Amino acid sequence: MILNKETIKNKLKTKLIGKDFHLFDSVTSTFDASDTLPVSNGTVVCAKEQTCGRGRLGRDWVSQIGGIYFSLILSPQKYAENLQIYTAICAIAVQRAISEYVPCFIKWPNDIVSQNGKKLCGILTKSKFCEGKTPYINVGIGINANNSVSSSALPYASSVKECANREIDENALLCDVLFEIEKCIEFGDAKKITDEFSKVCITVGRMVKILSPDGESIRGKCISIDADGSAIIEKDDKSLMKVNSGEVSVRGIYGEDYV
Numbered sequence: 509m510i511l512n513k514e515t516i517k518n519k520l521k522t523k524l525i526g527k528d529f530h531l532f533d534s535v536t537s538t539f540d541a542s543d544t545l546p547v548s549n550g551t552v553v554c555a556k557e558q559t560c561g562r563g564r565l566g567r568d569w570v571s572q573i574g575g576i577y578f579s580l581i582l583s584p585q586k587y588a589e590n591l592q593i594y595t596a597i598c599a600i601a602v603q604r605a606i607s608e609y610v611p612c613f614i615k616w617p618n619d620i621v622s623q624n625g626k627k628l629c630g631i632l633t634k635s636k637f638c639e640g641k642t643p644y645i646n647v648g649i650g651i652n653a654n655n656s657v658s659s660s661a662l663p664y665a666s667s668v669k670e671c672a673n674r675e676i677d678e679n680a681l682l683c684d685v686l687f688e689i690e691k692c693i694e695f696g697d698a699k700k701i702t703d704e705f706s707k708v709c710i711t712v713g714r715m716v717k718i719l720s721p722d723g724e725s726i727r728g729k730c731i732s733i734d735a736d737g738s739a740i741i742e743k744d745d746k747s748l749m750k751v752n753s754g755e756v757s758v759r760g761i762y763g764e765d766y767v
């Protein structure tokens with residue numbers, strides 16, 4: 509069922525998140541659309557398709573009809589010193605919500621992947637600091653719900669529909685994600701969030717290759733996720749290294765040759 513503002517309004521069980529809700533048929537990116545609106549804490553700017561969807565590391569995010577693409581504005585009082593935690597919260601919330609349809613996991617730093625490691629959702633967070641105003645973050649979430657994901661163009665991607673073998677109610681899935689985000693912010697504490705993240709994170713316990721933008725690559729085993737969302741990597745010489753999610757890409761969970 510295609511996204512519909514009235515249906516979402518009726519289904520939404522949150523107190524704040526998504527109460528200010530904007531739905532567009534088509535935008536370049538929900539990041540652009542939210543920049544043109546008077547947003548506040550909890551505003552959701554959603555689109556049925558994006559013509560210039562943006563992904564991590566400067567990549568495009570293919571955003572055809574049938575997927576769920578939204579920006580969530582958060583101007584947090586809680587964890588103000590550790591804003592990265594909101595990306596983790598959103599990853600946990602999406603993982604919980606998609607799990608109602610198909611088994612799925614978090615791939616560090618913040619992808620949601622299916623049992624066979626195919627990407628079902630990506631998250632990209634931008635921070636906004638305007639002088640004299642409370643800083644806010646814009647969490648961009650793209651979920652491959654019912655959109656067809658071409659296996660030749662995107663071999664490591666799939667959709668919830670494809671994995672569940674049935675059409676997904678996009679409105680219900682979006683409302684569940686927003687509800688889980690709100691629950692997680694309200695009831696979680698930093699330790700609970702990190703624990704749940706680590707439990708469902710497919711990267712923990714695996715050999716990975718971390719690629720930095722300047723071409724440097726580090727090989728090691730991811731042994732845990734830290735409270736600030738960084739991955740702790742045990743290198744081949746057994747020394748430990750903390751890797752921040754910002755600018756790296758992770759290889760290894762697909763069984764590629766990463767040596």
Ligand code: BTN
Nearest residue numbers: 537561562563564630631648650
């Ligand atoms: C990734 O590369 O994994 C992050 C993808 C983030 C996609 C979402 S869709 C909504 C928001 N608007 C965008 O242009 N990108 C994010």
